[in-house]
């Protein structure tokens with residue numbers, strides 16, 4: 001029973017991180033109709049920056065004066081950095097392409113991926129970076145007769161808060177109305193006097209922020225390594241294919257499904273764990289081509 | 297046996313009754329005009345019969361066979377073709393290739409992977425003949441996207457015609473074309489269609505054109521058939537006049553735009 | 554405005570009646586045939602790689618340029634071909650390259666038929682994502698089932714043990730590698746020429762026209778009686794077979810097959826080279842593949858951060874030269890001839 005609970009928590013932890021990545025991917029697609037192949041690399045960038053800041057001299061100073069709180073305050077730096085990168089990328093690289101067929105969107109974001117991957121290699125070197133000090137500071141709590149890292153629970157909470165926050169922004173704020181209007185009909189939104197360019201930058205930056213946040217929260221538990229983004233992107237794709245590209249609910253449900261299957265997979269069928277995920281995604285697509293929550 | 301028969305055909309979009317219990321019988325060789333105000337359901341009717349949309353309920357009988365569940369390609373193979381209100385062409389192919397493709401497809405030759413399309417002199421000859429019939433011979437090697445609106449309209453019809461269908465739906469073949477060209481296009485279409493004995497259903501707003509060319513006129517309103525009859529009968533029908541006047545100004549029957 | 558940026562009608566304007574392309578093609582072939590005796594073996598190997606990738610890109614472009622489907626998962630079919638060869642050589646002890654080709658093609662056909670069946674139910678972005686995701690199934694299997702696939706170590710395929718042309722050419726004895734490189738170049742060149750001719754016929758056949766019609770206007774294609782999904786599927790399988798053949802030919806030259814060629818960034822490279830050459834032209838993918846091969850080799854040799862370099866090239870390409878090398882050259886040539894006449 002204890003094992004079962006721990007496995008369940010593990011899958012929630014995993015789902016929380018995946019949700020952050022996939023929700024960003026989905027948001028960007030929903031608003032701008034762009035599938036960002038560099039999204040995984042942005043997640044990795046968030047991880048690296050956070051690990052670098054928390055594990056570096058700034059982190060030491062912060063933990064010296066403020067302890068754990070100081071480190072936790074530093075953690076989102078990666079997400080903010082990625083959001084800034086996003087705010088630069090959208091107007092310079094993506095904006096000239098909106099009138100072009102989507103092949104070019106995929107291509108340019110693929111080029112971006114190549115650039116980002118090597119930029120990270122250049123900036124952070126080939127050695128893995130972690131922010132493990134946060135994990136150590138937080139300790140663990142007993143579950144049954146076993147100990148479970150408190151930090152994992154913290155990440156699950158972050159995932160939940162992010163889901164609620166995003167839902168609130170999209171469905172309960174004026175900005176959300178603008179976002180949805182733009183996503184439904186770009187030209188109509190422009191005709192109504194909305195500043196579509198600004199909405200796009202904001203949406204893209206928020207999407208990037210989510211990816212960066214995913215990287216930031218994962219890095220105390222797992223080291224940032226080269227290539228982590230490329231792998232993450234594929235899993236995020238599985239999530240959005242199952243849940244429906246462009247749907248927030250879909251990202252949440254998809255992330256939970258993938259999280260659960262993956263945890264079960266690691267336990268029971270490690271060799272075909274990824275294959276099983278893809279088979280599920282395939283089955284969903286054959287039955288519901290737009291995913292569980294997708295619109296046509 | 298009638299060529300086409302629709303039985304209680306229905307297509308709703310939410311509260312909009314686009315096609316509402318339509319029972320229409322079409323005999324072989326007829327030239328029928330389908331008229332009605334904007335949003336009457338003319339296009340929707342064509343869409344449902346040509347399988348672009350599936351019907352909500354009702355039956356479509358073509359040559360005595362129930363084709364209600366047949367796919368677009370199956371209905372095309374059975375002999376139902378159509379053109380589109382908004383021109384629908386292969387824009388990056390030449391006018392010739394557009395027509396040739398329809399012929400290749402009709403002949404089952406698109407399955408041919410190991411021969412050069414241009415080496416098929418039979419198809420080439422026929423495609424050129426069709427272009428000629430529609431007055432497009434001069435545009436043979438131009439890309440469809442580069443043609444003028446009237447030419448695109450004609451090419452759209454030519455594509456449907458090249459399939460040598462038994463029944464063809466032409467959805468506003470002259471819309472967006474100047475009045476001068478309109479008559480020419482309709483003349484071309486009427487002569488080709490009648491010459492081949494093809495049964496045609498033409499959606500048209502210009503009542504002059506409608507009265508001039510039709511054997512029978514079918515008037516739709518709010519998804520249903522309001523009236524049908526010969527041009528003479530329809531001309532006398534005051535209810536029809538009211539409907540059409542309501543949609544297109546006081547002189548619906550004598551409009552000369 | 555679907556792809557209006559590319560040279561309009563470039564594909565259709567190459568008519569089979571024109572004998573000039575044939576003359577040019579034969580001239581190029583002759584130059585290519587003379588090359589190994591003029592340049593050092595390293596250059597020969599490099600060009601062999603380029604020609605192999607050209608076959609892959611040619612196959613890929615049947616989908617992108619002619620059918621309008623962007624696959625981001627062609628690594629799967631390349632890898633299927635490559636791994637099948639590796640299995641045949643390792644487990645069946647086969648030596649005949651022709652046997653490898655037949656086997657590898659069957660492997661690629663099987664995988665592409667299976668994946669294609671699922672993928673052609675979707676178009677546009679979903680097609681791209683789906684092809685990508687499915688290719689990663691193979692990758693993860695190759696990665697995880699290491700007792701079959703050798704995991705990250707891959708499987709070695711010793712070129713010295715192979716025979717070409719049904720045993721007629723073998724590489725036993727001294728100077729094995731040099732002789733292999735020399736002979737294999739011509740072997741690949743022959744298959745490349747054959748593949749190019751076959752592909753040229755396919756895209757100029759009625760079937761090829763039907764694919765272009767589907768690309769331009771899927772709805773209308775079905776209204777002239779074309780079963781869109783089935784045609785897409787057939788195109789997918791042909792495309793996979795060509796790319797699979799490239800994978801087959803690649804293994805002996807590389808001497809090793811690893812999961813890297815199944816990983817999706819490799820699919821990205823195939824897309825990259827095709828766009829580099831110009832995907833709305835027949836020769837674009839060929840030129841693009843050869844150029845990309847040189848570009849990548851150069852980049853890898855000159856900097857540790859070659860990916861960054863290539864990424865910048867891709868970004869600039871997309872922004873400034875979307876119709877690729879051949880597409881742009883054709884447009885310039887057209888402007889020039891119009892200007893002078």
Ligand SMILES: Nc1ncnc2c1ncn2[C@@H]1O[C@H](COP(=O)(O)OP(=O)(O)OP(=O)(O)O)[C@@H](O)[C@H]1O
Pocket residue numbers: 309312313314332333334335336337338339340341381
């Ligand atoms: N795909 C659709 N989704 C929702 N509503 C539709 C759709 N197609 C048609 N309609 C509605 O069905 C009704 C009939 O439309 P239809 O296009 O058939 O009219 P029409 O007689 O062809 O008009 P027009 O003369 O303007 O072409 C209209 O109210 C239209 O808004």
Ligand SMILES: [Mg+2]
Pocket residue numbers: 338339340381467
């Ligand atoms: Mg209409």
